[in-house]
Amino acid sequence: MGAGGFQTEVESLKAEGTNFVKLGEDFQDSVKRLMDGLSALGAGPPGTPPAGGGQKEPEKSFGEQFMSGLTTFASKADMPPWGDDEIGEKFGVVYEGVRDGMYESMGHLSSKLQEIGKALNSMSRNYAEGEDFSESLIKQHVPNPQGSGASSGKLISHLESPRTH
Structure with missing residues (x-):
C-alpha cells in the first residue's frame, strides 16, 4: 500500500527472498559438485568431506594393484594431472x-x-507488520473536541472565496 503512490508488494518481496535463498543454496551445491569433480581428477581438494569420516579406501589386493598398474599410470598416481615437469609445475602454480x-x-x-534472500524475507515481514499497524491507527476513531463541522454537530452553511481586503 503506502502513501504518495509508493506501493510495496509484500508477497512479491517474500517470494523473491525465498528465490534468492534457493539460488544461493543451488549455487553452493554446484560449487561442491565442481570441487568434487576436480578432486576426482586429482586437481583440487574435495568440496564435501569423504564419507566415513575421512577414512582411506581399503587397500587393494595384489591382483587388483597389478591390473590397475597395467591399465593406468600407477607410477604417476600421486601427481597432479598436469604433470611434474617444468611446464607442469608452472601451470600448477597458476x-x-x-x-x-x-x-x-x-x-x-x-x-x-x-x-x-533472508533480508528480503525479513523486509517483507517488517513491511507487512508496519502496514498492519498503520492501518489499525487509521481505523481508530479519536474524538476531537476542538474540531468543528459535522463531527461536532455544526454544518457548513456558507462558503466565501478568500479575498484580500
Whole structure:
C-alpha cells in the first residue's frame, strides 16, 4: 500500500527472498559438485568431506594393484594431472592460485545470495507488520473536541472565496 503512490508488494518481496535463498543454496551445491569433480581428477581438494569420516579406501589386493598398474599410470598416481615437469609445475602454480581464489569467491557469492534472500524475507515481514499497524491507527476513531463541522454537530452553511481586503 503506502502513501504518495509508493506501493510495496509484500508477497512479491517474500517470494523473491525465498528465490534468492534457493539460488544461493543451488549455487553452493554446484560449487561442491565442481570441487568434487576436480578432486576426482586429482586437481583440487574435495568440496564435501569423504564419507566415513575421512577414512582411506581399503587397500587393494595384489591382483587388483597389478591390473590397475597395467591399465593406468600407477607410477604417476600421486601427481597432479598436469604433470611434474617444468611446464607442469608452472601451470600448477597458476592453476591452483586461480582455482583457490575461485572457490573462495564462489563460496562468498553463495552466502551473500542467501543473505540477500533472508533480508528480503525479513523486509517483507517488517513491511507487512508496519502496514498492519498503520492501518489499525487509521481505523481508530479519536474524538476531537476542538474540531468543528459535522463531527461536532455544526454544518457548513456558507462558503466565501478568500479575498484580500
